[in-house]
Amino acid sequence: MAPDRETAARNAGRSRSARLAARLAHVDRRLIFVVVGLAVALPLIFPLNLPIQSSREARAYFDALEGLEAGDEIIFSFDYEPDTMAELDPMSMATLRHAFRRGIQVVALTNYAGGAGIAERVLSEVAAEYDRTYGVDYVFLGYNPDYSATMLRMGESIQRTFPTDHYRTPTDELPLLQEVDRYAEIELLVTVTASALAEYWIIWAGGKYGQRIIAGNTAIQAVLIYPYFQAGQLDGFLGGLKGAAEYERMIEVDGAGVRGMDAQSSAHVLIVLFILLGNIGYFLQRRAERAEGSQ
Amino acid sequence: MKRTGPVIFGFIVGMLMLIQHFTPQPWIADRYNNVLDWKQVVFGVTLILGVISLFFYHWKKVEQRQAGWPYSLLTLAGLVFMILVALIFTPERGPYPWMFDHVQAPMQATMFALLAFYVASASYRAFRARSFHAALLLIAGVLVMLGRVPIGELLGLHHLSSWILDYPNMAAKRGVMIGVGLGMTATAIKIILGIERTYLGKGA
Numbered sequence: 001m002a003p004d005r006e007t008a009a010r011n012a013g014r015s016r017s018a019r020l021a022a023r024l025a026h027v028d029r030r031l032i033f034v035v036v037g038l039a040v041a042l043p044l045i046f047p048l049n050l051p052i053q054s055s056r057e058a059r060a061y062f063d064a065l066e067g068l069e070a071g072d073e074i075i076f077s078f079d080y081e082p083d084t085m086a087e088l089d090p091m092s093m094a095t096l097r098h099a100f101r102r103g104i105q106v107v108a109l110t111n112y113a114g115g116a117g118i119a120e121r122v123l124s125e126v127a128a129e130y131d132r133t134y135g136v137d138y139v140f141l142g143y144n145p146d147y148s149a150t151m152l153r154m155g156e157s158i159q160r161t162f163p164t165d166h167y168r169t170p171t172d173e174l175p176l177l178q179e180v181d182r183y184a185e186i187e188l189l190v191t192v193t194a195s196a197l198a199e200y201w202i203i204w205a206g207g208k209y210g211q212r213i214i215a216g217n218t219a220i221q222a223v224l225i226y227p228y229f230q231a232g233q234l235d236g237f238l239g240g241l242k243g244a245a246e247y248e249r250m251i252e253v254d255g256a257g258v259r260g261m262d263a264q265s266s267a268h269v270l271i272v273l274f275i276l277l278g279n280i281g282y283f284l285q286r287r288a289e290r291a292e293g294s295q
Numbered sequence: 296m297k298r299t300g301p302v303i304f305g306f307i308v309g310m311l312m313l314i315q316h317f318t319p320q321p322w323i324a325d326r327y328n329n330v331l332d333w334k335q336v337v338f339g340v341t342l343i344l345g346v347i348s349l350f351f352y353h354w355k356k357v358e359q360r361q362a363g364w365p366y367s368l369l370t371l372a373g374l375v376f377m378i379l380v381a382l383i384f385t386p387e388r389g390p391y392p393w394m395f396d397h398v399q400a401p402m403q404a405t406m407f408a409l410l411a412f413y414v415a416s417a418s419y420r421a422f423r424a425r426s427f428h429a430a431l432l433l434i435a436g437v438l439v440m441l442g443r444v445p446i447g448e449l450l451g452l453h454h455l456s457s458w459i460l461d462y463p464n465m466a467a468k469r470g471v472m473i474g475v476g477l478g479m480t481a482t483a484i485k486i487i488l489g490i491e492r493t494y495l496g497k498g499a
Contacts, residue, residue, distance in 0.1 A: 029416045036415045050445035053453065082400035083407040114403070116386070117395040146338035149331045156328055167387060208316070219443065226465045227472065242443055265446035267411060272437050274419035279433075282423045 018288035024281030032274065039270045043262035050262055057229055058246040060236030064188060064214045065095065070103030072187040073180045075154070077201070078122070079147075079193035081114035084218055090244035090257035091216035092122050092192050098251045100130035105176055106138040107158065107186070111147040111197055116166060135174045142166030151201060155183045155209040183209040188235075192216035198225055202233050216243065302489040309487035350374060435459050 054062075068074070076096065080088045099106055110119050123140055132138055141162040144150045153161040158181050159171045171177045180186055189211050191201045198215035202225075205211040212235055217225060219240025228234040238247055241264055244257030308330060315327040353367035361367075380390040424430035441447035442456020485491035 027419065032416045032419060033412045036412050040411065050449065052445050053448045055453075055457070082403035085400065085404055086408065114395075114399070117392060117400065120387075120392075121396070144335070145342055146335045149334040149338065153328065153331045153335075156324070156331075160328070223460060223464060224468060226460055227469050230461070230465060240443070242445075261445050265444040267415075268440050268444045269446060271415050271418055272440060274415055275422045275433065275437065278419040278422065279424055282425075 017284060018292075021281050021284030021288050024277055025285050026281070027274075027277070036267065036270060039266040040263045043266050044259065047259070048262045048265075050265055052242075052245050052249055052258065052261055054246040054250060055239075055243070057237050057239065058243050058250070060229070061214045061216075061238050061243075062098075062236070062247060062250045064212065064235040065098050065102070065104070065190075068102065068104050068187050071105070073105045073107060073176070073185070074099060075183075075186050075189045076106050076108045077189070077191040077193075077197070078108065078110040078115040078119040079112060079191050079195065079197040080118070080218075081112050081194070082118065084194035085118060086256070086260075087218050087241050087244075088192050088194060088216060089118070089122065090241065090255050090260075091238050091247065092118075093126055093255055094244060094247045094251055094253065094257065095190055095192070095216065096122065096126040097129070097253055098247075100126060100132050100137070101251075105136075105179075107141065107176065107180065108138060109141040109150075109162070110143050111150065113143050116143050120166070135169075136176060139171075139174050139176050140166045141171070147197060147200060148204065151204040152208065155205065155211075157181050183211040186211065189213045190216070194218045194221060196221070196224070198234070198237070199228070202228050206233055219243075298492070298495060301495055302492065306487055306489060309483070313487070346374070435463070 065074075076092075076099075078092060096106065106123075108119055108123055110116055119140055123138060127134070127138055134140075141158070142165060144162060150161055159177060162171050164170055165174060183189070183205055189201060189205055191198050191213065193215065194217070198213075198217055198221070201211075201213055201215070206213050213233070214236045215225060215234060216238040217240070219242070222237060222239030222243065225234060225237055229237055238244055241257055241260050244255075245261045246257075248255050248257045311323070311326055312330060315323045350371065353370050355361075356367040357364050357371065377391065377394065380394070383389070384391060386392070422433055422436070424433050438452055439456045439459055441450065442452040442454075442459075447453055447456065482491060486494065
């Protein structure tokens with residue numbers, strides 16, 4: 001091949017790879033959105049039923065509740081708002097199912113103003129499934145401003161912290177709260193949260209009053225509470241929808257957590273593929289730029 | 296006195312909260328409960344101040360027809376409507392729970408659900424192995440992302456994912472927590488002793 005034709009062929013090859021690199025590195029975001037939508041929706045419509053293994057932290061969460069006896073009391077704090085309902089509602093439902101099924105009594109509250117509506121819905125739905133009576137088997141204290149003072153005061157007196165429940169009934173008239181009034185009389189505290197509130201419960205209810213605590217967290221938040229679990233300040237925890245799915249499998253009542261696992265798997269795989277694609281494009285582009293620079 | 300008074304008051308309350316932790320004395324426990332009562336009252340008042348401030352911020356925007364004023368009008372309408380229906384029908388009945396279940400909850404859930412799309416798009420655009428450290432972060436991220444879902448467990452990645460969370464992640468988190476704890480202790484001591492006075496405002 002003549003030298004000029006050789007150079008032209010090499011340049012054509014380079015421009016082809018440069019075009020490919022540019023294409024890989026700059027996929028239209030609308031296309032990404034459509035593919036993500038499909039990756040989430042299709043497994044929900046056509047489930048793959050991928051096997052779900054349980055982690056040791058989820059097993060510990062289950063064991064903490066399983067270790068209680070009928071008639072024992074727990075505090076259940078709905079520490080989230082509607083934005084994270086999809087991830088945390090399955091945990092709340094499964095935990096309350098587990099508790100009501102075993103005859104455990106529940107003192108519920110929320111540290112978020114937006115959590116009251118969620119708590120009412122979840123509590124009434126699960127209580128109806130197990131035919132539990134308000135005031136005797138469970139109560140809902142509602143929302144109290146200032147979570148730090150609420151957490152600390154409940155160690156002294158729940159009735160003083162919440163003079164009335166969410167429905168304005170004086171708490172000293174509720175049979176369940178005539179039996180228990182502070183952490184020392186409560187076997188376990190459960191917080192389901194999308195924020196750092198699990199850490200605050202550990203510091204104030206656990207650190208100051210020695211309350212046993214388990215937590216359900218969004219996947220992002222779960223990463224931050226590993227040290228507390230390892231140190232024994234947290235008896236167990238659930239991380240994200242996967243944690244909810246593991247727990248649902250343990251109590252043998254499949255719910256939204258298990259149903260969401262296939263969709264979450266495909267979405268995660270897709271995001272990893274996009275990351276790889278972006279990096280391949282990036283390296284090809286860098287090589288093409290270097291080749292152009294060396295000419 | 297304008298400056299000394301609050302500093303003395305801060306010292307007394309700070310010391311009281313410190314001492315109560317170490318003594319079962321009923322008198323101290325009662326004062327501790329008083330402080331917690333006040334704390335909740337103060338918090339409640341700040342919520343009211345927040346609502347008033349939000350109202351006037353948006354009222355001004357509507358009144359002066361500033362950019363985006365229709366959104367401010369919508370915010371004001373929502374605020375006033377929710378307060379009125381809660382006062383008239385109580386938060387447990389009528390339009391208030393309906394608005395929560397059928398407007399606020401779906402809207403907030405939708406906003407959060409959009410994250411999946413933006414995370415996919417942003418990770419494709421920004422998560423590049425530009426350096427050794429970025430590559431390490433990328434590999435750890437990919438392993439944890441896959442190891443935390445059933446498909447990753449099928450591939451045996453959950454062991455690696457758990458190791459990353461149990462060791463490097465925990466070590467980093469512990470370091471941060473210890474640093475934050477020491478910083479908070481130092482700041483608390485400085486406030487109690489009146490060395491740190493920025494909470495009193497300018498010129499304190």
